[in-house]
Amino acid sequence: MKRLALACLVWLWTGAPAAAGDEPLDRCLAERELARVARVLDPGGRIVYARVTGHEDGHITRAATLAPNGTPLAEVFAKAAGARTASDFPVDDEEVCAVVDLPESALDAEERVIVSTGLNFAAHAEEAGGGDVFLFPKPSAPTRPYAPVHAPAGVTLLDYEVELAFVLLEDVDPFAPPAREELLAKSAFFLSNDVSDREAIVRNAAFTGTGTGFAEGKGQPGFLPAGPWMIRGSELFEAMEACGGEGLLLRLWVDDEAEPRQSASTELMILPPAELVARIGTWIEEHGRRSPMPFVRPAEAEPRFYPLAVPEASPRLTAGSIVQTGTPEGVALHAPSPLGVTLRGAIRLRSPFEQFLVEEKERVAAGGTKYLAPGSVVRARISGLGTQRFEIGAAGGRAAPHPCDGGAKS
DSSP, X not given: OHHHHHHHHHHHHHOOOOOTTSSHHHHHHHHSOOOOEEEEEOTTSOEEEXXXXXXXXXXXXXXXXXXXXXXXHHHXXXXXXXXXXXXXXXXXXXXXXXXXXXXXXXXXXXXXXXXXXXXXXXXXXXXXXXXXXXXXXXXXXXXXXXXXXOOOTXXXXXXXXXEEEEEESSOBOTTXXXXXXXXXXXXXXXXXXXXXXXXXXXXXXXXXXXXXXXXXXXXXXXXXXXXXXEEEHHHHHHHHHHTTOSSOEEEEXXXXXSSOSEEEEGGGBSSOHHHXXXXXXXXXXXXXXXXXXXXXXXXXXXXXXXXXXXXXXXXXXXXXXXXXXXXXSOOSXXXXXXXXXXXXXXXXTOOHHXXXXXXXXXXXXXXXXXXXXXXXXXXXXXXXXXXXXXXXXXXXXXXXXXXXXXXXXX
């Protein structure tokens, strides 16, 4: 009741949408009895997989334990599909962990992968300057959906990207990709945010191809808020169709803005999830298993080049791996006119990319951009998959230790 009252006050004060059910599809999915699975702290402070038994405005309010943290996801979802046997308990935002337990150690050991997708919405491709769908690794562990996000020191071009993501419940072969229904049965979908340092991406851009800055720009600690819950793909999309939907709606707001900065349906994806898995296979065949995009962990001197599938002997998308399906239009970064930025750069003996960075930083200093800054509050949601809300902390800072950070070790 407190959350509902607060939501009403937010509506009165800001004019911003206050409830997750402000769209017919949202309301229909919220009312359906779906097996929503989350990672939460139980009353004893232990991380557990739990079935969500209560939720308001896309936030978990009650949950019932399914299995200990570290249980294979296929087993977790098998339990979630059965009758509830455990008593439930109250949950608040601070007790919600990242929905998927995929620590950096598992990425570094190449046990699992996170594959991200660029330009999978035509309107976003247009605002980014054009190009085809491409793939890259994201070496950032999933984090709590309500935890503060801290960019590295000196980052000023911090951007948001609401995305639909899915985690695999069992191994999938991208070279013999499953059909849509099979993939949906083998995966669980959740809300993610592909937080991005645009300077690293632009600084390493190229005149042809994607450049090499995406792993660095998107792989920093805390750059993957994930959750609050996940739903098996087959159950989610069957419910969506039963509710009359043709796609899930992705939306993102910053601060108290009434209108979302990003708002689009998954129906507009160029490559839907099953086709994305197939594209991973063809991408590896054409470009190699290991990405050419370097990433250096803070405590290391040498760069790593992360793979898109593991292991090397028989590459596949292993159980527990994540695929991000791309973001729609509305991000802070907008590509400039190529001719204009090239001419302005030539006058100042700068490359077009150097000139663009200088101009973007000048716009940030003048307060004329949509980039995130310390104190910015990001709120995102996807139909049926809940709501995220996180604040941008001081650049170079670190989030305080949290019990959710003590997940299962790989």
